[in-house]
Amino acid sequence: MSKTFLVVDGSNFLFRAFHALPPLKSPDGRPTGAIRGVINMFEKLMREFNPDYLGVIFDASGKSFRSDLYPDYKAHRPPMPDDLRLQIEPLFEIIDLLGYPRIIIPGIEADDVIATLALEAKAKGIRTIIASSDKDLAQLVEDNVINMYDGMKNEMLGRTEVFEKYGVYPEQVRDYLSLMGDSADNIPGVQGVGPKTAAKWIHEWGDLDGIVANAEKIKGKVGERLRDSLDILALSKELTTLYMDAKLPIKVEELKRKDQFTDRLRDVYQDLGFRQLLIGLDGNDAPTERFVPPVAKAAKTSSDDGNSWVNPTMPATTNYETITTIESLQEFLKLIPKAALLALDTETDGLEFMRSNLVGISLSVAPGEAVYIPFKQAGLENPLTIDEVMPLLKPILEDESIPKVGQNMKFDWHILKRYGAEIKGIADDTMLASYIFDPTGNRHNMDALAELYLGFKTTPFESIAGKGKSQKTFDEIDIETASFYAAEDADITLQLQHSIVPRLKSVESQYRVYAEIEVPLVSVLAKMEHEGILVDADHLNALSVEFGDNLADLEKAAYELAGEEFNMSSPSQVGTILFEKLQLPVIKKTPKGAPSTAEDVLVKLAEDYPLPKIIMEYREFSKLRSTYTESLVAEINPDTKRVHTSFNQAQTSTGRLSSSNPNLQNIPIRTKEGRRIREAFIAKEGSILLAADYSQVELRLMAHFSQDETMIQAFQEGKDIHAATASEVFGIPLEKITSEERRAAKAINFGLIYGMGAFGLAKQLGISRTQAQEYISLYFSRYTGVLNYMDQSKEKAKDLGYVETLLGRRLYLPGIHSSNAIARSGAERVAINAPLQGTAADIIKLAMLKVDASLTAKSEVDAKMLLQVHDELILESNLASEEAATALLVDAMTDVIKLDVPLIVEVGRGNNWDETAG
Structure with a gap:
């Protein structure tokens, strides 16, 4: 043919x-x-x-x-x-x-x-x-x-x-589909028969006629269902044929392709905003000023079958080479300075960036072309050593004029930093490009991106390493398999850059956020993570013992009140004691109809009964002990004596950084016990911790976005915004506002930003829903600009399908047109809050970039950024540099963006993190 x-x-x-x-x-x-x-x-x-x-x-x-x-x-x-x-x-x-x-x-x-x-x-x-x-x-x-x-x-x-x-x-597919049916097309099948059962029956009985003829021999419930379905199977087969x-x-x-109508296509593409397609129409596909050379190596095809077909986004063959000699390495390295972009990926024996060992490095400069340099691989004799390779790679890795791309490049930065080379010239990160292009997508890993953007199914790690306890580390995988896997990683990273980044560039504001904030931030965050923060293990161990004693005392008190022992961590056992034995009132029920023992229920019950209060205290101490005092000790690096958290750039939809291993964003600060955990984060000898915090940044952004004159004036005059709000809402002179009135105004200010309604406000303030609605109505009558902003945000989101921060970070809201009222109202709340929270995220990221640049420029200031938590930056400064570092922090953080209200930065100092809060 x-x-x-x-x-x-x-x-x-x-x-x-x-x-x-x-x-x-x-x-x-x-x-x-x-x-x-x-x-x-x-x-x-x-x-x-x-x-x-x-x-x-x-x-x-x-x-x-x-x-x-x-x-x-x-x-x-x-x-x-x-x-x-x-x-x-x-x-x-x-x-x-x-x-x-x-x-x-x-x-x-x-x-x-x-x-x-x-x-x-x-x-x-x-x-x-x-x-x-x-x-x-x-x-x-x-x-x-x-x-x-x-x-x-x-x-x-x-x-x-x-x-x-x-x-x-193929000839059995009709029978296979007939047995299973199709819920999407409403084709009846045999209830409970899925792919495995359908295939099994066909293997046993040959075809549908054979299965029907032997229906009496098929045992169990599924056999009964088959016999009940005999009269519809013929119909099912007719529908699927x-x-x-x-x-x-x-x-x-x-059916032959005809000439295209280029002039009309140009108009249509322009109308739809397809900029890259317009470039293609004019014959200028992805021009580059730099030459992308081929890698002249023996080709390894993706398939051994000459009739096989490979992915259309991939070259028909892939030229992947394993480099095991200095000569072949030097030959490849000559190509890099001429390349438009260098894709790189490290292979390690683990995922902890401060503890994992480097197994190999893969590099690519052209689609379909890649090399793998193994240092330790099963079945490989006489590999190159890291000591041989790194002197040759280091000048390239540290050359800012050679643009580089990676997938989660921050991990590679850490690994190579520990082996003596610091990656510079980071031009792109495909994980971040995907994240900025669509932050609502929760899968930005290479396998998912390759399938989404390239239509290519990569080799899953589990397919070559196994799963669970028997999973091999990368160095234990045979050289041929490992080499292809590693080279594919670098190759696909390069191809993802070619696919995703042009999409980003088609929306200028999104690309600006990516290129001017997220990509430069990679190396800043990497330096912070690498530095880590010193943790007092003795302090945490002492707290663990103390919290254990508290838990024992609370257990004893709870058993006395209950009249018996029970598992205080078990919701079902707690429910039995509270609602069956003690007959406490049921506040609400779980979806399955059981009395709820959730925190809000216990808070309400604790107003009148002692046992719920003890259970709440028990839960709090138990959480603090398991989540923090014990797990934080395990996270301390034995070599540095520091905790090295990971800051995640591509997780939250609003652009906020999150942290993991350990998570330092959720350490409680409003309780005495939570603050004692923060005491364990300490400055090294001869240094001090500085914590710089933006004051009420989201409320200031609300003033800027809404252009509400009353709110803008309050901030410009340096008034206490919560007291000023209380004065406006309650009609009381500012100097006569009580702490209770200020607390109510604070709840309104922050509650409305997060979409809180009358019900939520009433619950938080302990007032009636009618009173809460009156407060909200009074607020909007005084802050009409805020109400207009909220209404306009929802309407804009409905028109565009997304909202944006001041700097152009975009968040899509597919639920904004939902027929489901709950989903729609949730999207409307996000439409109001996301521009504020996202802009706050952009501001703190810009601040980190500026602080890092200032510290680099002023080498006499001996200080380093360690942590970013919410709107707070934490530095460790030499005592002699404390004053200069404080001034540098304030100058950099207040000068990152121009708003219609001032950005105020408050700096605290202390020997530990808790002391910095004053």
Whole structure:
């Protein structure tokens, strides 16, 4: 078969693109994500297969013949989302303008059109490739005659691959689907029969007829269900069988790509905001000023089968080399200074950046090309040593003029820093690029990104190392497997940069946040993490003993009140004691109907009963002991005597940093015991800790965003904003405001920022809901600008589908148009708060960049940044530099952004973290 027919399941592509890609918008706010995704898929398919014949098939609206067979067919499908429906007509126009033959046959489903065309092509000696992930089409597959291709999973299905994927061969797929049914299409099957059972029965009995004939022999509940379903199985098979002889108005040979209408495409792409596609139309695909050289090495193909098909985003072959001699290393290193970008990745024997050992380094300068330099690998004799390689790599790694890209580059920075080289010239980080492009996506790891943006399925680590306790460390994996895996990491990182960063550049404000804040912050955070903070282990151990004694005393008191011993950490046992034995009133119930023992319930009960209060104290001491005093000691690095937390840039949707291993963001500061834990974080001898904190930054941002004159004036005049709010709301002169009135105003100020309503405010202040609503109404009557900001934020989010910070960080809100009132109101609250919280995150990050630059420029100031927690920066300063470091902190933090109200920074000092709070 010398010619190829590519038939594309357009409906399948459309839905997959809609659900896989971020909710992109055109300049005027129309949804475009699915359109962009489908065009990307088409381009990749055309590059890879360059077919002689091409057809793009979509389902027609309305019913098909299957609806006549079974009126409930597809009857329960939910309506198409509005954001998807709006993209169909523009997509159809683009397909037509590109010259792709588009086929929609009324009354005939796309699968049946595809089946008919594939069999026609077979009869004419033309090989067919079906681009789809729809398992119904697998019944058509014949080796080297009709194949299915799923680009997102890098799968080309022949007969063997169908069996490996589904457990049955193509000719058995209809029976397989009939047994399982299809909830999406409302096709009845046998209740409780899934893929494994269906495949097992087919293996045992041959086909559906054989299964029906032997139904009495199948035991158990599933056998009963099979026998109950015998009368519908024939219908199920008829519904799942493809119609392969549809009357079509066109033949395969007529399905050739036509000339594209470039001028009209240019207008459409401009209208939709597709800047990269516009560049492609003009013949200027991704120009670069630097030469990207090939790596002239022996090719290692992704498959041993000459007929196999590889991912369209990947080169047909991959040139991966294992470097084991200085000569071959030197030969490769000559290519790097000429390259547009150097992708690098380190392989280690663990994930702890301060304790893991370097196993190898992979490098790539061109797509499909990569090298791996192993230092310790199973099956490798006479590898290069780190001492041999690092003197050659160090000048390149530390050369700022050589741009570098990594996936979570901060980890690589740490590993290489411990081996004597500091990565400089970090140009891109694909994890961060993905995060800024779509912060609502929670999977920014390489495997997920490769599948999403490249349509390529990478090699999972567990597939080569195993799982659980028997999992191998990377150095224990054989050299051939490890080398390909490592080289692939560097190669895919480079290709992800080529795919994601241009998308970011199409939205200037997002790219600015990425390039001017997040990427420069990588090395700043790395230096902070590497430095760590000194922790007094003796202090923590003493607290553990003390908290243990407290827990024992609380247990004893609780047992006396209950009249028996019980597990105070068990909600069910606590519930039994409180509500069955002691007959305390039930405040609320769990979703399963049991009386709740949640904290808010215990708080309410503790007002009248002693045992709930003791249980609350027990829970608090237990949490402090397990989460902090014991686990923090285990986190202390034995070499540095410091705790080295990880600051996570790509986790929170608003841009706030989080920390882990250990989490230092949640150490309680409002309780005496929580503050005693903070006492364990200490300055080294001869130094002092400085803690610089932005004062009420989110309220100041509310004043700036809302342009409320009353609030702006209060901040500009340096008034206590909570007292000023109390004065406005309650109509009392500022000098006569009581602490209780100020507390109420503070609850209103912060509560409204976070979307608190009358119910929440009433609960927090211990007042009636009517009184709380009156407070809120009084507040908005005095701060009309704030009310207008809230209303405008919600409306803007509904129009655009996203909100932005002052600097352009974007947060998509897919729930803003939800028909579910709870989801919609939640998105509206985020629309109000995210610009404030996100801008606060941007400000503290800008401050960190400026403080780091100032400390670098002023070498006489002996101080280092250690931690960032909420709106606070913590430095360790030599005592002699304390005054200069304090001034530097205040100057840098107050000068990072211009607002209509002043940014105020308060600096505390102390020998430990708690003392810095004053």
